[in-house]
Amino acid sequence: MSKPIPRPQVPMEERVITPGSTCQGCGAAMAARLTFKVIGPNIIRHGVPCCPDQTSMTPSTGSVFEGGGPCLTGTSRALKALGRTDIKAVAFFGDGGTYDIGLGGIMAAAQRNENVFVITKDNEAYMNTGGQHSGGSPKYAETATDPVGPASRGNPSNKFQAALAFAALGVPYLATASVAFPEDLMAKVKYAKDIIGFRMLLIATPCPVGWRFDPAKTIEVARAGVQSGLWPLYEIENGTTFKLNYKPKELKPITEYLKPQARFRHMTETEINEIQVATTKRWEKFLKADEANQVLL
């Protein structure tokens, strides 16, 4: 399991090219900055279509939207065939490229335990094309393709729980992180980088445009997500060992996370309560899993 990097040990150098072409308050841009600070030079960055976050000062490659998993596989196998396993195949994909159109390929790469590191910046919709529904969209969120109307309450489906789904494949390392907890995020990047086999880091990266909140509040929104238990920070090793990295004495109510975001403003008290109950229940399960050091489904 990772060990948080104390602030004085965070590298001063920046490895992304600024200014980028992101929107104000872009969570993904923050995730890119933190990730590439600690990941080191010996990587090949992989991209599939997504929001332009930050261009990193690394060699980079990419593929078709649905091709993230195979693209990483090809790089990793070529590096092995050429005797350059010191170089790591690293992905920096969005939630659509990971949980939705790209899911099959990434899951197959995980199932083969390819030596690749998937980093996902999760902003819970296709923000690059205007905020359409993805597998990462949470229940009741209004997206461009889950409009609220007399016959619709926004997104009808639950958010894809990628870490738990991938845990079932027994891959070496899975973790969640948030831009509001940078020491934890950087520690996980650093730790996962040198593990051999399939690694995945899912980063909560709020999107002020798509989630419709004040761009100055990105960190506050991300922090409320973690503190309310909606985006718990945890690690799973070999599909079995479980560790919660952030355990507040008491969870904050999910309204602290939902209220600043206009995508949830149509939610009724009953609906909010439904999500609150599910979140609390899931949190209790995570606490039990943490105590047992084991994944509990």
Place this chain on the structure above:
Amino acid sequence: MGDYEVMVGNKACAVACKLARVKVAAAFPITPQTTITEYLAEIAASGEMPGFEFVNCEGELPAQVIVSSAARVGARSFTCTSGPGLLYMHHPMQETASGRVPIVMAVVHRGVKSMQPDHSDLMSQQWQGWLHLYVENAQEILDTIVMSYKIAEDKRVRLPVAVGYDGYVLSYTAEPVDIPDQAIIDGFLPPYKPPSSMFYDDPESGGGRRRGGGDGEDRDGNTAWKIHHSAAEGAETVIKEVFAEWNKLIGRKYGNGMVEEYRTDGADVVMTAMGTVAGSAAAAVDKLWKDGKKVGLVKVRSFLPFPRNDFKAIAKKVQAIGVFDRSIQPGMGGPVYHALRTTLYDEVHVPIAGFVGGLSGKEVKVDDFIKVGEKTLAYAKAKKADAHPIWV
């Protein structure tokens, strides 16, 4: 010369990969390509090719992405498929070609309306920017796969090459095949080096492919297509050079690489054919000459680039051309027929007859080609061909 071995077409293909020292292969099994994947897996398991990576992947689309990605990093890569598998690859094939990634792919023909062979699979990928070569026998598979790496990786080309051969009749038919010496092939085909390194510590590192850069720049959207088209067209020179070198080195000749002419000297008319049916067509030509009917055969080996220069020269020597297409685009017709008519329009005026047959594995017999030849002779006499398509 090397060793002779009796092997099926699919094995000749796998042996060619070994000779070319392919580093990464990824494929998904589909009839009639399946046994290539088995032979490649056996080669990997035998340990006789240290460092060779064979990826048992989850489908053809990922297979295409894997080999394209591996080649960009610097590993010589190979994939293979058939019919529906090729259709599933459609999207990333465009990216492989646009990224100028020189991989080689065997397409073991399986029609899109049945499991039996015709050329509808590879013909459906004409706009993908690949080079399309069609071969006739197991020896030609082996030779062409090895040569295709040299063509694809030539800096004047840098395009992926698809080598098409008919499923079942060739993929699963055993023939004696000569395996050239590895040392000769190593001299012919040097190790692959990508145009720009993706290794952070390589001073020549170009950082690989950059995404996103350039959108919104003031640039001409036609440029990339112009370059792509001219590379594909210009591949004709490289194909001819490489086949000439192979002939010198190995002693086997396939015409000039673009087309292979058979008994066209002094012929009144010629027929064209691609793939295995060219063998039956050649047998028909012999019978026709025996009966005093001067019919030659042009085996089209390269469909993309289309052998325009060769056909312009051939057309000047004959009074009619009978094109045999083994696929048809509904609403348009036979692709070789149309490519040939376009080539000769305003250049050479001879009747061009467009025969279509052998679809979904329908057998094309020597007698069928005798009829094609006789009809073409009649069209020469009448100075006019029947309307296209003429079904065989």
